[in-house]
Amino acid sequence: MKTLLIPALLITLTIGVVSPATGAAVNEEDCRSTITTTCTKCHGAVKICNQLKDTGTDAQKWREIITRMGKKANLDQAVQDTAHACLTMSADPRRLVCEK
Numbered sequence: 001m002k003t004l005l006i007p008a009l010l011i012t013l014t015i016g017v018v019s020p021a022t023g024a025a026v027n028e029e030d031c032r033s034t035i036t037t038t039c040t041k042c043h044g045a046v047k048i049c050n051q052l053k054d055t056g057t058d059a060q061k062w063r064e065i066i067t068r069m070g071k072k073a074n075l076d077q078a079v080q081d082t083a084h085a086c087l088t089m090s091a092d093p094r095r096l097v098c099e100k
């Protein structure tokens with residue numbers, strides 16, 4: 001009995017972990033170019049990097065910040081959405097915009 005149960009459990013776990021395809025949705029090159037061409041016109045990447053260090057900044061908070069930036073700079077919704085996805089869903093957002 002036990003010998004059958006363990007492989008069955010492993011399969012269930014693997015499916016459960018792999019199927020929600022998070023993190024794969026952002027293209028790092030697009031992220032870099034979007035952020036460096038639109039988000040660093042008025043201030044350095046350092047503002048974004050400092051914000052990324054603040055772990056209290058969740059997706060909702062980023063949405064608020066990016067909406068405010070979008071109003072200042074008249075950014076298309078699509079650009080705002082890309083920036084938001086990049087800063088909240090890439091594996092390591094700091095690597096996209098911050099100096100090493």
Ligand code: HEC
Nearest residue numbers: 038039040041042043047048051065066068069072073083
């Ligand atoms: C039109 C100029 C301008 C553009 C373009 C711009 N910002 Fe800003 N940003 C500002 C100013 C000015 C501040 C200082 C706070 C304020 O006035 O809201 C700021 C502040 C910030 C902060 C600090 C946190 C805060 O809430 O103030 C972050 C993070 C930030 N910007 C991210 C971004 C991102 C991401 C983009 C691209 C989507 C972007 N900015 C594009 C002008 C801009």
